[in-house]
Amino acid sequence: MQDSALAADSTLAADSGALPDSATAIDSSVFDAAIPDSAIPDAFKLLACIANGAYVISPAGRRYRTVTAAADWLSAEAACVVDEAHLAVINNGTENTYVRGLISGDFWIGFHDMNTEDSFEWVTGAPVTFTKWSSEQPNNSGNQDCVEITNTAGEWNDAPCDELMPYVCECGPDIAVIDE
Numbered sequence: 225m226q227d228s229a230l231a232a233d234s235t236l237a238a239d240s241g242a243l244p245d246s247a248t249a250i251d252s253s254v255f256d257a258a259i260p261d262s263a264i265p266d267a268f269k270l271l272a273c274i275a276n277g278a279y280v281i282s283p284a285g286r287r288y289r290t291v292t293a294a295a296d297w298l299s300a301e302a303a304c305v306v307d308e309a310h311l312a313v314i315n316n317g318t319e320n321t322y323v324r325g326l327i328s329g330d331f332w333i334g335f336h337d338m339n340t341e342d343s344f345e346w347v348t349g350a351p352v353t354f355t356k357w358s359s360e361q362p363n364n365s366g367n368q369d370c371v372e373i374t375n376t377a378g379e380w381n382d383a384p385c386d387e388l389m390p391y392v393c394e395c396g397p398d399i400a401v402i403d404e
């Protein structure tokens with residue numbers, strides 16, 4: 225009995241000795257490949273935004289973060305994406321007034337015509353349901369493809385995308401309606 229018990233022990237020892245070898249064969253890239261980003265439930269993607277205490281919540285339940293450190297439009301959008309957010313997408317006049325009130329001076333929103341001149345679109349692909357261009361804008365003066373809110377009335381202007389200015393990020397409550 226004792227011999228077979230020892231044999232069993234040595235078998236266990238051999239098995240446990242084999243575990244590290246198989247474990248080392250599994251690296252993080254395997255998990256990355258096995259779980260594509262598209263398979264992660266949307267609700268979980270929003271955690272970065274919800275967890276960021278810099279966001280304020282509007283009466284409509286949308287989250288916004290104002291950034292006064294000036295950045296070009298693409299850098300501003302990239303900074304919002306870190307939070308699983310985007311530059312603000314203005315869907316209606318109520319939202320325009322609310323976002324305007326969050327920050328003073330000119331600031332970027334997520335509207336642009338970088339893909340097709342004079343065909344403005346939201347960075348999220350949201351339908352264009354509202355615009356508030358300032359007088360004689362957009363004018364593409366000297367090639368302007370990115371949109372700022374430019375005055376206290378909350379009116380919009382197309383400006384050079386490499387201009388440095390503050391910006392506002394927007395996200396859910398749920399990412400399924402991130403373009404609202």
Ligand SMILES: [Ca+2]
Nearest residue numbers: 337364368369
């Ligand atoms: Ca333009």
Ligand SMILES: [Ca+2]
Nearest residue numbers: 363364381382
């Ligand atoms: Ca302009």
Ligand SMILES: [Ca+2]
Nearest residue numbers: 313314315404
């Ligand atoms: Ca919005």
